[in-house]
Amino acid sequence: MFTGKRPTDERFREGLSLRNFVKAALPERIVEATDPILVEERLTRGTPDVKNSRNDRHLQCLNSLVEIGLTCSAESPNERIDMSDVAIKLCSIRDKFHPTRLCHEVRT
Structure with a gap:
């Protein structure tokens, strides 16, 4: 979703996949992989220095979200994160970057 690219895009041939493309962009080149x-x-919206992800909270948030996506899309199902853990991580990201919102307890 964040890349605007399809996994079947022609650029993803000969060993390069959308997942590998995104993984290679983290964290310093996330803007290059973003739609x-x-x-x-x-x-x-007023952030001229979008290439400096270390100083931009929105890009830090994007990096965190993309890392979750990479974990969810691991090739081996055994390496993929459990959805309840995804929900916890998403709440943690939300609380870190938007602390005024309360996270509801995740029920399994």
């Missing part, structure tokens, strides 16, 4: 529409929207 240009999302980057443009971020620019119009």
Whole structure:
């Protein structure tokens, strides 16, 4: 979703996959892997330095979300994160970047 690319895109041939493409971009080059529409929207909201993910909280949040996506899409099902753990991680990210919101307890 965040890349705007399909896993069947022609660029993902000969060993390169969407997952590997995104993984290689983390964390310093996440802007390069992000859908240009999302980057443009971020620019119009007043963040001129979108390439510096260390100083941009929105890009730090994006990195965290993409890392969860990579964990969910691991090739081996045994390496994939459990959905209840995903929910906990998502709440943690939300609380870190938007601390005014309360996270509801995740029920399994």
